[in-house]
Amino acid sequence: MSAGVGAGRYAPSPSGDLHVGNLRTALLAWCFARTSGRQFLMRIEDLDRARDAGSADRQLADLEQLGLDWDGDPVLQSRLGGDHASALAQLEAAGLVYECTCSRADILAAPSAPHAPPGAYPGTCRDRSDTERELARERIAPRRPALRLRVPDGVSAPSFDDLLMGRVGGAIDDFVLRRGDGVVAYNLAVVVDDASMGIDQIVRGDDLASSTPRQIVLQRLLKLPSPPEVEYAHVPLVLGQSGARLAKRDGAVTLNDLRAEGVTADRVRSVLAQSLNLAGAGEVVTAHQMLQRFDPAQLPRSAWTWASAENLATS
Ligand code: GLU
DSSP states (O other): TTTOOOOOEEEEOOSSSHHHHHHHHHHHHHHHHHTTOOOOEEEEEEGGGGGOOOOOOOOOOOOOTTTTTSSSSSSEGGGGGHHHHHHHHHHHHTEEEEEEOOOHHHHHHHHTTTTTOOOOOOOTTTTOOHHHHHHHHHHHTTTTTEEOOOOOOTOOOOEETTTTEEEEOOOOOSSSEEOOTTTBBBHHHHHHHHHHTTTEEEEEEEGGGGGGHHHHHHHHHHTTTTTTTTTEEEEOEETTTSSOOOGGSHHHHHHHHHHHHHOHHHHHHHHHHHTTTTSSSHHHHHHHHHHHHGGGSSSOOEEEEOOOOHHHHHO
16 A cells, blocks of 8 residues: 555544544654654554444544544455455464463463463463364353464564664463454454555554564564564553543543533644643644654653643633
């Protein structure tokens, strides 16, 4: 899609309106892509039907209000099922996939391997015979088994250089590739789709940094581009007044809520720009000015706390 140019992307899940934390990450992804001469692509991560609130159009309209633009039409992840199935088939053919019948409770109850990170899959279903697998399937019916990656022996968690976080390491276990309900897991879909869209710059919230080593393992096993060919910037999250990650319960946090409180999209953009050292206090900036001032070296490296809407309306 972007031969030779490279592309960045923003990949929201349509599970509700974007809050200011999401909007800030989107602005950053756009600034990183546009200031490095890349295309900027949009992908709607709509695989999880149960969490799809039909909010994709409103999300895109909000991003436009902030001044973002993107190349081509947004890509719907649900249309890329063929690519996901071929990647899974490729891993299966290499003997790298196994069925897992464990419930969350089973995993918590199982003794964990020495030195395994908390919550890591203990490998219960990894080495089952055909008969054991059949019995396990029958035992959980009508629930269906999930599919997990058999991380090959000798493959350890890759570390990578993040544009903001520096060198990042992490742990990997035999993670899920397809859930028991048949939905392809985030880690597999994101790797396959980023590669097919020609993405070579991934900017997203730092809550996803710990998923990146898993994604790099998949990139390598599927022979897709991986670091240093693909660059990563995991950006600090926005916190609510309670100190926890910003969420809808923190009050007026979406453009729509804020508009109702008298806070315009221009004001939201400007406050976000200020939080990124791209605007002075009270200054109104356009998205274009943000691009002109953008300098990754000046970006804050720690989380930012969102002030309440009343403060924004009056300050
Ligand atoms: N869809 C994910 C989210 O909304 C982001 C995935 C990614 O950027 O890799 O949190």
